[in-house]
Amino acid sequence: MNATITKDQFIELLRPLAAALQSIDVDAADAAAQAERAAPFAGALVAAVRQAAVASLGSDWLLPKENAGIRFGRVAKDLHGFSVDAVRMDVPGPRHRHPNGELDLCFATRGEPQFDGRPPGWVVYGRGSVHVPTVRGGEMLILYFLPGGAIEFQA
Numbered sequence: 001m002n003a004t005i006t007k008d009q010f011i012e013l014l015r016p017l018a019a020a021l022q023s024i025d026v027d028a029a030d031a032a033a034q035a036e037r038a039a040p041f042a043g044a045l046v047a048a049v050r051q052a053a054v055a056s057l058g059s060d061w062l063l064p065k066e067n068a069g070i071r072f073g074r075v076a077k078d079l080h081g082f083s084v085d086a087v088r089m090d091v092p093g094p095r096h097r098h099p100n101g102e103l104d105l106c107f108a109t110r111g112e113p114q115f116d117g118r119p120p121g122w123v124v125y126g127r128g129s130v131h132v133p134t135v136r137g138g139e140m141l142i143l144y145f146l147p148g149g150a151i152e153f154q155a
Contacts, residue, residue, distance in 0.1 A: 004055055004056045004058065004059045005052050005055065005056060006061075007059075007061040007062075007075065009052070010052055010053070010056065010062070010075065011075065011076050011079065013048055013049050013052055014049060014075065014076060014079055014084055014143075015079060015080070016045060017039050017045055017046070017049060017105075018076075018079040018080040018081075018082050018084065018145060019080045020038040020039045020045075021035060021038060021039065021080075021082065021103055021145055022080055022081060023038065024038060024103060024124065026100070026101030026102070026103065026124055026125065026126050026127060026147070027101065027126040027127055031101075031103075031124035031126065032121075032122045032123060032124045034124075035103055035122040035124055036121065036122050039105075039122075041105075041120070041121040041122060046105065049105070049143070050107050053086065053107065053141055053143065054107070054109065054141065057088065057109075057141070061073065062075070062086050063086055063087075063088055068091065068093075068094075069089075069090070069091045070087060070088070070089045070091065070093055071087070071088045071089075072085060072086065072087040072088070073085065073086050075143070077149065078149065081147060081148065082103075082145040082146055082147055082148075082149070083145075083146045083148075083149035084143060084144065084145055084146075085143070085144040085146070086141065086142070086143055086144075087133075087141070087142045087144060088109065088139065088140070088141045088142075089133070089135050089139065089140060089142070090110070090113070090135050090138065090139040090140070091135070092132050092133065092134040092135075093132065093133040093134070094132070094133075094153050094154075095130065095131070095132045095153070095154045095155075096130070096131070096133075096151055096152060096153045096154060097128065097129070097130045097151070097152040097154060098125050098126070098127065098128065098129050098130075098146070098150070098151065099127065099128065099148075099150040099151075099152060100127055100146070100147035100148045100150040101124065101125055101126050101127045101129070101147055102124070102125040102129070102144060102145070102146055102147075102151070103122065103123075103124050103144075103145040103147075104122065104123040104124070104125075104142050104143070104144055104145070105121075105122060105142065105143040105145070106118070106119075106120050106121060106122075106123055106140050106141075106142045107120055107140060107141045107142070107143075108120045108138060108139075108140060109138070109139045109140060109141050110138045110139040111137050111138020111139060112137050112138055113135050113136065113137045113138030113139055113140045114135070114136055114137055115133065115134070115135050115140055115142060116131060116133060116134055117136075120140065130154065
């Protein structure tokens with residue numbers, strides 16, 4: 001996949017991924033491992049999503065907004081109960097709370113980045129968790145799956 005795909009085509013790629021994430025208990029100690037079992041980072045589905053997302057970095061729909069050096073965009077408002085946002089970052093983002101949890105699919109786009117101290121792959125936050133999303137060591141493209149679209153930005 002060398003050319004940019006459309007937003008609708010990308011959403012169709014995400015549909016089985018979002019469906020697979022529905023069974024994840026975001027509050028479980030092994031939530032990231034559950035996500036990895038449901039949708040392996042090295043598997044064909046995640047590889048296809050990564051390829052399409054990276055190919056679409058220059059599109060007008062994947063990351064149409066920018067704030068404080070972070071590019072971002074809403075990919076889907078409701079996909080199997082999740083909103084899906086795409087974010088490309090190499091600096092800390094805004095502090096926020098996850099009322100229903102958050103499942104993050106993190107791809108390296110430059111360097112050897114870590115997201116909140118974790119390598120590329122799945123990162124999962126439980127209900128009520130709060131953090132300042134931080135990428136160090138490079139740049140990442142992150143797909144945020146938010147159950148019920150719930151997120152609360154904090155000062």
